[in-house]
Amino acid sequence: MEHKESKIRWGMVVDLDKCTGCGACMVACEAENNIAPTTDSSNKLRTLSWMLVYELTNGKAYPDHDVAYLPRPCMQCGKPSCMTVCPVTAIDKNEEGGIVSQIYPRCIGCRYCMAACPYHARYFNWYDPIWPEGMEKTLTPNVSVRPRGVAEKCTFCHHKYAEAKELARAEGRDPLHLEENDYIPACVAACPSGAMHFGDLNNPEHTVYKMAHEKYAFRLLERLGTDPQVYYYSKREWVRRQGDNYLKTEKTKGA
Amino acid sequence: NWPWIPKLQYGERVNKPVACKFGSDAYGILVETAAGRPFTARGNPDHPLSQGGIDPLGVASVQMLYSPSRIQGPMKKSGNGFENISWDEAGKLLAAKVKSAGSDVCAITGDETGTTTDILAGLLAGLGSDKCFLMSGETAPAVTAWKMLGGQGTPGYDLENADYVLSLGGDINESWGTVVRNGKAMAANKAAYVYVGAVQKPGTSIPSKTWVACKPGRESLVALGIAAYLIKAGKGMDMPGYGAFSEFVTVTNPPSRIAKATGVSEATMKRMAEELMRAKRPLVLTGSEMGQGSDAMGAAMGLALNMLLGRINARGGVRDIPFAPQVVANAPARDTLLARDAAGYVQAVAQGKAQAPKVTLIVDANPAYALPQPDMVAKALEKSGFVVSFATFMDETAAMADLILPASYFLEAMDDVYTPFGSGQANYTVSPAIVEPVFDTRPAADVLLELAAATGIDLGVSSFEDALKAKAEALGADWDELVEGTAWVAATSTNGYGLALWNESLRALGVPRAADDLVLAPMAKLHLGTAGMPTTPFGVLTIRDTELKNNILCAQMNRATAGKLGVRDGQAIVARSAAGSCQAVVSLSESIMPGVVAMPLGFGHTAWDEFAKNKGDNVYKLMEIKPEPGTGMSLFGNPQVQITRA
Numbered sequence: 001m002e003h004k005e006s007k008i009r010w011g012m013v014v015d016l017d018k019c020t021g022c023g024a025c026m027v028a029c030e031a032e033n034n035i036a037p038t039t040d041s042s043n044k045l046r047t048l049s050w051m052l053v054y055e056l057t058n059g060k061a062y063p064d065h066d067v068a069y070l071p072r073p074c075m076q077c078g079k080p081s082c083m084t085v086c087p088v089t090a091i092d093k094n095e096e097g098g099i100v101s102q103i104y105p106r107c108i109g110c111r112y113c114m115a116a117c118p119y120h121a122r123y124f125n126w127y128d129p130i131w132p133e134g135m136e137k138t139l140t141p142n143v144s145v146r147p148r149g150v151a152e153k154c155t156f157c158h159h160k161y162a163e164a165k166e167l168a169r170a171e172g173r174d175p176l177h178l179e180e181n182d183y184i185p186a187c188v189a190a191c192p193s194g195a196m197h198f199g200d201l202n203n204p205e206h207t208v209y210k211m212a213h214e215k216y217a218f219r220l221l222e223r224l225g226t227d228p229q230v231y232y233y234s235k236r237e238w239v240r241r242q243g244d245n246y247l248k249t250e251k252t253k254g255a
Numbered sequence: 256n257w258p259w260i261p262k263l264q265y266g267e268r269v270n271k272p273v274a275c276k277f278g279s280d281a282y283g284i285l286v287e288t289a290a291g292r293p294f295t296a297r298g299n300p301d302h303p304l305s306q307g308g309i310d311p312l313g314v315a316s317v318q319m320l321y322s323p324s325r326i327q328g329p330m331k332k333s334g335n336g337f338e339n340i341s342w343d344e345a346g347k348l349l350a351a352k353v354k355s356a357g358s359d360v361c362a363i364t365g366d367e368t369g370t371t372t373d374i375l376a377g378l379l380a381g382l383g384s385d386k387c388f389l390m391s392g393e394t395a396p397a398v399t400a401w402k403m404l405g406g407q408g409t410p411g412y413d414l415e416n417a418d419y420v421l422s423l424g425g426d427i428n429e430s431w432g433t434v435v436r437n438g439k440a441m442a443a444n445k446a447a448y449v450y451v452g453a454v455q456k457p458g459t460s461i462p463s464k465t466w467v468a469c470k471p472g473r474e475s476l477v478a479l480g481i482a483a484y485l486i487k488a489g490k491g492m493d494m495p496g497y498g499a500f501s502e503f504v505t506v507t508n509p510p511s512r513i514a515k516a517t518g519v520s521e522a523t524m525k526r527m528a529e530e531l532m533r534a535k536r537p538l539v540l541t542g543s544e545m546g547q548g549s550d551a552m553g554a555a556m557g558l559a560l561n562m563l564l565g566r567i568n569a570r571g572g573v574r575d576i577p578f579a580p581q582v583v584a585n586a587p588a589r590d591t592l593l594a595r596d597a598a599g600y601v602q603a604v605a606q607g608k609a610q611a612p613k614v615t616l617i618v619d620a621n622p623a624y625a626l627p628q629p630d631m632v633a634k635a636l637e638k639s640g641f642v643v644s645f646a647t648f649m650d651e652t653a654a655m656a657d658l659i660l661p662a663s664y665f666l667e668a669m670d671d672v673y674t675p676f677g678s679g680q681a682n683y684t685v686s687p688a689i690v691e692p693v694f695d696t697r698p699a700a701d702v703l704l705e706l707a708a709a710t711g712i713d714l715g716v717s718s719f720e721d722a723l724k725a726k727a728e729a730l731g732a733d734w735d736e737l738v739e740g741t742a743w744v745a746a747t748s749t750n751g752y753g754l755a756l757w758n759e760s761l762r763a764l765g766v767p768r769a770a771d772d773l774v775l776a777p778m779a780k781l782h783l784g785t786a787g788m789p790t791t792p793f794g795v796l797t798i799r800d801t802e803l804k805n806n807i808l809c810a811q812m813n814r815a816t817a818g819k820l821g822v823r824d825g826q827a828i829v830a831r832s833a834a835g836s837c838q839a840v841v842s843l844s845e846s847i848m849p850g851v852v853a854m855p856l857g858f859g860h861t862a863w864d865e866f867a868k869n870k871g872d873n874v875y876k877l878m879e880i881k882p883e884p885g886t887g888m889s890l891f892g893n894p895q896v897q898i899t900r901a
Contacts, residue, residue: 018442020428020457023311023782023797030793031295031315034263037792039865042800049796057845062813063468065845067457128259132792132864134321134693136261140294141268147257189297192308192435193428194442 008176009078010097010156011201011229012188013211014071016239018195019053021069026051028190029073032157033143036129048123050074050154051187058238068239070232071196073187074121074154075220076100078227082113082122082153090151096176098229099158107150114151118221119228122153157185180206201229215254218243222253266290272299272740274672274686275313276665277788280304281368281672282435283684283742284313293317293666293690298435302742303682304675308435311782315791319664320693322792324648324864326661328695337659342697345660349702350709352641352658356613358383361639363597365390365620365787368672370583370722371700374714375618377586378703381712386612387587388597390620390786391547391889393431394676395593399886400554401575402590403758408577410558412540413679414440416571419534421449421481421527423557424474424549425542426456430779432542432677447534449527451477451519452544453776454811454853455846467527468848471776472893473517475541475553476766477524478560479504480513484528491563496757500559503757508766515769518848536571537564545777545856547786548627548892550883552764559756567754576681576745579673580729582722584715598626598889602880604635611638618645618699619662623652624860625786627878627891628834645699648788654862661696663688668698671723681745683730685723685737763885772895773816775832776853777874783857789867790857798870801842802855808871809842810898811853817841820898827901830854832894835876838901852896 029051030037041047054070080100083091090106091113093099114122128148131139139145142159146152164183165175180199188196199206211217212231218240219228234240241252266289275284275296283302287295296317300307319325329345330337340348353360360382366372367389379387389395394409401410414420414427414437425431428438441448448464450456453471469477483504491497510521531537541557543549558573566572578589601622603609615636623632629651636642636655644656647664662668665686672684700719707714716722727734732743782797784790790798802809810830812820822828824843829836830852839854847853859873878891 020438022428022780023794024309024314026797027311027782027791027793028297028309028314030796031318035793037318037866038795039792040806041796041798042803042805047796053797055799055801060845062815062845062848065455067455067846069457129261131261132321132323135318135792137264137292138294138318138321139261139263141263141265141289144263145260147260186295186297189307190309190314192298192310193438 006095006098007202008097009201009229010076010099010161011199011208011212011231012073013197013208013217013231013233015195015197016068016070016232016234017236018193019069019071020193021053021055022192023053024190024192025071025187025196026053028186029154032140032186034139034145036131046126048125048152050123050152056239056242066236066238068234068236071187072119072121073156073230074100075119075226075228075230076156078229079225081116081118081226085112085116087112097161099156099161101155101158102152104144104146104150104152109149109151111151118224118226122151124151125149160185216240218253221245264289264292266292271689272302273666273689274670274684275316276368276670276672277312277785280432280434281675281684282433283740284309284316286317286666286689288689291690293320302684303744304433304436304678306436306439308439310435311794311797312785312788312791315793317666318793319791320666322648322864324867325694326646326649326653326659326696329661330659332657342695345658346702346705346709348658349643349660349706352614353382353706353710356640359613360384360616361386361388361612362616362618363388363390363620363622364618366618367392367394368675370671370719370726371618371703372592373581373583373586374700374703374719374722375616376592377583377714378707378712380585380587381707381714382710386600387592388595388600389592390622390625391598392676393425393542393546393549395888396549396551396554397676398590398593399551399888400558403551403555403760404558404756405754406575408575409674409676411574411576411679412538412677413571413574414538415444415679417446417536417538418444418571419447419530419537421451421531421537421539423451423477423539423541423553424544425540426452426544426546426779428456429781430544430546431540433675434781437677453848453851454544454778467519467523470518471544471774471851473767475550475556476513476517477519478539478541478553478556479508480510480519480521480524481528481531482556482560482563483510484525485532485560485563488528488532491756494562494756496755500756503761512766516766531564536569538566538571538573543892545779545892548878548890550890551886551888552761552883555758555761562754562756574679576674576678580726582716582725582729584713596888597622598880598891599882601626601632601635604638605631611635611640613640615639615642616645617643617652617656619787621650621652621787623655624650624873625875627875627880629873629875630835645702647696649862651860651862660702661694662699663692663696666690667692667696669720669723671726683727683732683737683743685727687738760885765884771850773898774851774893775830775877775896776847776851776893778853778855780855780857783855789860789863792866795866801844803858803871804840804842806870807840808837808854808858810839811842811844811847812851813845813847813849814843815849816847816851817843822898822900828898829901830877831897831899832877832879834879834894837872837874837876839872852898
């Protein structure tokens with residue numbers, strides 16, 4: 001498949017040395033994207049967690065033990081595995097920013113995309129979305145509610161991108177040259193510990209550009225060639241090493 | 256397409272600043288509305304305690320407006336259930352009960368920062384009762400300690416400007432002080448952060464972060480050990496109280512003794528002392544993993560460390576923050592309220608050692624869940640003649656009440672926040688009502704003011720808004736700016752002089768001998784709720800299988816501890832203390848120091864809604880209350896536990 005190049009590459013960099021695993025990003029995502037709450041989320045094969053915070057450990061015993069939390073949105077891959085397998089063209093890699101989106105009315109619920117995604121970032125709507133009585137009044141006007149039977153995932157809150165572009169046009173600014181803080185997904189906006197950063201990975205003035213180019217930056221399963229637009233950052237080698245399937249003798253990226 | 260799926264509703268969109276307050280922490284948020292309908296909450300970049308950040312409870316706060324557990328109108332007990340009544344009837348019933356009770360009335364509130372508490376306390380004082388209590392938290396021990404050493408207000412912590420932060424037990428990212436602001440400060444200033452506690456804390460400047468494992472509940476004792484090295488290095492010789500203090504930490508309780516009691520080695524304490532002396536702007540804070548139940552004596556030792564380091568009223572140090580000006584007649588000063596001990600009083604009532612009140616008023620608090628030993632609290636409430644709940648949600652306490660006067664939710668009622676504990680500067684926020692009440696509810700303050708009028712008590716304010724205006728004026732804050740959402744922040748703080756390192760009552764500080772017993776470390780995590788709130792419907796997704804497994808509470812311990820106890824990962828167990836027992840399942844974690852079992856708070860709800868109740872067990876059941884020697888305040892955070900296979 002041809003790798004589509006876009007001028008803007010919206011991307012996220014998560015500083016895993018700052019994440020405390022508080023969960024604010026997960027909750028912010030559910031509220032922003034009109035994901036119906038569930039009374040029991042213990043069966044992770046049935047939940048919808050567009051953003052999911054994983055707990056990583058270095059596997060050592062006390063007192064050498066160490067923990068890191070890894071928030072996992074959709075990686076918005078440059079070469080999305082989900083897109084190539086979709087039989088009904090329900091997945092689009094946007095040329096303006098590189099966001100991978102899901103076109104729900106086209107989705108036939110075959111779940112090939114879920115099988116193809118190496119990051120488990122895709123979810124299937126096993127149930128009709130139901131809110132407690134009255135709570136549907138707090139649905140955001142931004143994101144359509146999905147029915148049972150379709151696949152869905154994180155969109156980098158691309159409705160916020162659309163809003164930011166509209167605002168820029170209304171104010172006579174160039175919508176293709178947004179300022180760093182004009183467009184921020186809900187999870188990044190909510191983060192209370194300064195771990196999450198968002199911006200254009202192609203713009204040298206943006207924090208994410210600088211962070212993604214540092215030697216402690218890495219991406220998940222980078223060598224699969226999916227070219228994710230989500231970067232992680234950690235000064236701890238054991239954390240970076242869990243980002244990919246390293247051979248025992250192989251040097252960790254950034255070491 | 257899909258007619259059974261909710262349709263989106265559009266309309267003009269406006270951001271409205273309010274203050275989110277679910278516990279002792281409170282901070283500004285922006286609630287976005289579409290055609291007046293609130294739909295989302297985010298941090299308020301212009302609020303000093305948010306700086307754009309928000310926590311997992313606050314970010315789901317708008318949806319709680321329609322929580323299935325909301326109480327929809329006034330109710331009185333009828334048989335085993337409740338019967339709906341009118342506000343008029345409820346008001347009359349309340350006034351009649353309170354009038355006939357005379358001074359035999361008690362009150363418990365969870366609102367540490369608002370003027371509603373002054374109205375409640377003023378009302379109680381007017382009735383002749385001194386039984387108005389705040390739920391327990393970190394503020395009371397800190398204020399008691401500060402007063403012992405000559406402080407006048409509340410110690411405030413200038414985290415933003417510190418370059419080395421030593422936290423003795425306080426979890427600044429989940430339960431200690433201004434959590435959202437703490438995170439922002441730590442992320443921005445790249446200070447070294449040293450955490451002393453039983454459970455490892457990930458995040459917040461990891462590269463410069465150190466975890467020092469310490470027996471739970473004994474973290475603040477480490478301050479004595481560090482102080483000894485500072486004294487040896489010649490610190491504090493010109494300070495009042497130096498003689499007695501230096502003898503106490505070098506002779507009576509030398510570092511060798513502290514090392515045995517805490518599990519922190521002398522070398523480690525010495526290293527921390529050296530790091531503190533090397534830092535330009537070090538800051539020491541004390542607290543407990545669970546954000547409550549810690550000791551005043553330990554807090555005093557933490558403050559004394561700051562004094563030795565010359566950190567009082569210094570940039571990045573500790574400030575003496577005055578209490579809010581008192582605008583409600585009769586209301587006792589906030590430090591008087593903080594010195595009263597809710598847990599101790601409730602225990603005395605339950606055990607028949609104190610007379611049971613004829614009327615109990617519960618405002619913004621859930622003692623039947625979140626005070627130690629819920630069974631004991633239930634017993635005390637049963638003994639109480641008439642229990643009145645001003646709850647917004649059907650919590651455990653409301654479910655036991657004789658009369659429920661539902662309080663409006665924070666988006667529906669005006670409220671205020673004066674300087675939550677931990678703040679670096681005095682600050683004041685007014686949170687306006689941004690929607691009409693969704694159900695037949697009223698602000699608790701209004702109902703209390705009517706009760707004061709009905710019982711002939713003059714509180715000196717004609718309405719709640721008047722009280723807030725008076726407070727704003729006394730602070731020198733601009734009312735119009737406040738209601739528009741701009742928080743007032745004090746320019747400087749001038750208190751904090753005349754402090755001493757020593758107070759004779761510190762002699763009662765007991766240093767326990769080393770023990771091999773298994774100790775409980777209760778963990779407070781915001782995504783699982785606070786003392787006043789359970790996890791939200793959206794929070795359910797964030798529950799980890801190391802916190803709740805197959806709907807059973809997880810007891811985290813490391814492999815060595817499990818081996819010693821003869822239990823394995825995933826095994827069903829019962830944890831018992833002198834106070835009670837909890838059902839749990841073993842979850843191995845090397846983040847926990849040996850000899851400790853860590854359990855998350857927030858489960859075991861028996862009321863609320865289907866999102867919160869019947870999940871796991873309530874760790875408060877295990878908390879044995881012990882009076883602190885010297886202050887008499889209730890300590891309960893870290894009981895000894897026994898583990899048996901279920």
